Amino acid sequence: MSDVSFYDYAKLSAEAKANLLRRSETDISGFIEKVRPILEAVRAEGDRAVARFGRELDKADISEDRIKVSEAEFDAAFKLVDDAVIDSIKFSIQNIRSFHEEQKPPAMSLKEIRNGAFAGDRFTPIRSVALYVPRGKGSFPSVTMMTSVPAVVAGVPELAIVTPPAPDGTVDAATLVAARLAGVETVYKVGGAQAVAAVAYGTETIKPALKIVGPGSPWVVAAKRSLAGVIDTGLPAGPSEAMIFADDTVHGGLAALDLLIEAEHGPDSSAYLVTHSRRVAEEALAALPQHWARMTEQRVAFSRTVLSGTCGGIVLTSSLEESYEFVNAFAPEHLEILSRDAFAHLGHITEAAEILLGLHTPVSIANFCLGPNAVLPTSRWARTFGPLSVTDFVKRSSIGYVTAPAYPEFAEHAHRLAVYEGFSSHAHAVSPVRDAYLRGDGER
Numbered sequence: 001m002s003d004v005s006f007y008d009y010a011k012l013s014a015e016a017k018a019n020l021l022r023r024s025e026t027d028i029s030g031f032i033e034k035v036r037p038i039l040e041a042v043r044a045e046g047d048r049a050v051a052r053f054g055r056e057l058d059k060a061d062i063s064e065d066r067i068k069v070s071e072a073e074f075d076a077a078f079k080l081v082d083d084a085v086i087d088s089i090k091f092s093i094q095n096i097r098s099f100h101e102e103q104k105p106p107a108m109s110l111k112e113i114r115n116g117a118f119a120g121d122r123f124t125p126i127r128s129v130a131l132y133v134p135r136g137k138g139s140f141p142s143v144t145m146m147t148s149v150p151a152v153v154a155g156v157p158e159l160a161i162v163t164p165p166a167p168d169g170t171v172d173a174a175t176l177v178a179a180r181l182a183g184v185e186t187v188y189k190v191g192g193a194q195a196v197a198a199v200a201y202g203t204e205t206i207k208p209a210l211k212i213v214g215p216g217s218p219w220v221v222a223a224k225r226s227l228a229g230v231i232d233t234g235l236p237a238g239p240s241e242a243m244i245f246a247d248d249t250v251h252g253g254l255a256a257l258d259l260l261i262e263a264e265h266g267p268d269s270s271a272y273l274v275t276h277s278r279r280v281a282e283e284a285l286a287a288l289p290q291h292w293a294r295m296t297e298q299r300v301a302f303s304r305t306v307l308s309g310t311c312g313g314i315v316l317t318s319s320l321e322e323s324y325e326f327v328n329a330f331a332p333e334h335l336e337i338l339s340r341d342a343f344a345h346l347g348h349i350t351e352a353a354e355i356l357l358g359l360h361t362p363v364s365i366a367n368f369c370l371g372p373n374a375v376l377p378t379s380r381w382a383r384t385f386g387p388l389s390v391t392d393f394v395k396r397s398s399i400g401y402v403t404a405p406a407y408p409e410f411a412e413h414a415h416r417l418a419v420y421e422g423f424s425s426h427a428h429a430v431s432p433v434r435d436a437y438l439r440g441d442g443e444r
């Protein structure tokens with residue numbers, strides 16, 4: 001297909017290579033401006049603004065008294081969703097739970113640092129967390145599972161899902177089923193920037209939360225960035241992105257098949273095939289029309305936009321080393337290593353949020369049901385952030401305990417350093433003044 005962006009990597013200038021690293025959300029300043037009045041209205045008017053934006057932006061039949069999903073709506077959802085889909089949700093939740101249980105830190109660990117002096121960590125759940133489940137260019141029971149399961153494993157006592165209402169004023173039925181099966185009781189019908197504001201400030205119906213996690217459109221990303229001083233906004237998860245790394249042991253048609261997985265999310269997705277094999281690149285180009293012929297019109301349009309634009313396409317390198325270089329520079333959200341010897345490449349890749357190995361681990365399996373979390377950092381944040389995990393739902397306190405026999409040695413060193421730094425009270429607290437109190441004859 002001539003309208004697919006094709007890059008001969010070795011021939012690109014440094015500037016052109018840098019341009020390949022851009023994402024649609026790289027410049028989000030326009031959205032920041034546009035969400036400001038939404039955030040302000042929710043802060044000032046609460047439920048009234050939430051319902052109004054639901055009607056205006058989601059075109060939903062929604063009023064202030066129907067923002068919270070009722071028990072009757074949960075019951076109806078279980079009747080609406082096909083039994084086979086409920087089975088798949090249960091299969092996925094089992095795997096996601098099994099994976100995340102391994103991440104649960106011990107409630108407390110103490111190490112004897114020196115004789116009689118102990119130090120360690122204690123982990124306690126964050127008191128309240130909101131889980132953002134998108135619904136615009138798709139419905140996402142999968143995101144419900146990926147956010148809810150680690151939160152429940154962590155033991156967060158106050159959990160609530162926020163998700164946009166559909167035009168008939170309902171929440172996606174499978175999202176409600178997944179929420180209940182994962183152990184989340186509360187769901188609010190609010191999405192976009194107004195959802196982030198509602199859980200940051202609280203409204204008459206919606207309880208404020210300490211943190212919000214979950215991926216979303218640029219509206220959600222912009223609202224999170226704007227309210228980062230009010231609520232903990234967790235790892236930055238924006239529009240989906242994937243890179244398919246293929247060596248010369250695979251068919252390019254298979255690489256094209258997997259390239260389309262994340263390219264179909266929306267026009268703002270990013271999706272690249274990188275290969276040093278011209279045969280693979282040409283087979284991929286030739287296969288795309290066959291794959292498009294099997295897709296829905298909307299998904300063809302999204303993926304064509306992505307693959308023909310500046311955030312997607314095929315990158316032909318001159319060597320495996322150059323392919324590794326491009327992957328690491330891009331730091332993708334999802335990476336497939338499509339090779340009959342995938343483990344041979346793994347050691348060369350350091351910057352990717354999720355690395356899927358071999359011919360039988362397409363992104364789809366990881367998106368839905370393998371177990372690792374599919375809420376992942378986008379926009380090159382994989383260079384410093386990891387996937388959503390149980391640790392995102394707990395906070396760590398340091399614990400220290402010095403016994404009487406260990407105290408004198410520590411006091412001596414602390415006193416010396418306090419004097420050096422010029423802190424007189426710090427020094428007095430570990431001086432003979434303290435010793436007098438400890439003996440029981442302190443100053444009166």
Ligand SMILES: NC(=O)c1ccc[n+]([C@@H]2O[C@H](COP(=O)([O-])OP(=O)(O)OC[C@H]3O[C@@H](n4cnc5c(N)ncnc54)[C@H](O)[C@@H]3O)[C@@H](O)[C@H]2O)c1
Nearest residue numbers: 134135136137164191192215216217237239240265375376
């Ligand atoms: N990183 C991840 O783990 C991950 C997982 C799943 C999905 N995603 C990404 O999340 C995103 C989901 O986006 P989506 O659109 O499907 O759902 P969304 O829920 O994030 O966004 C839809 C909401 O945006 C708001 N909105 C839409 N148009 C607006 C306008 N003109 N003005 C103000 N607000 C407006 C509306 O309130 C609407 O409810 C996609 O980019 C997808 O690729 C990422």
Ligand SMILES: N[C@H](CO)Cc1c[nH]c[nH+]1
Nearest residue numbers: 140142143240241367374
């Ligand atoms: N690809 C998304 C994460 O970037 C997850 C997902 C859910 N459903 C489909 N895809």
Ligand SMILES: [Zn+2]
Nearest residue numbers: 240261262367
């Ligand atoms: Zn996906």
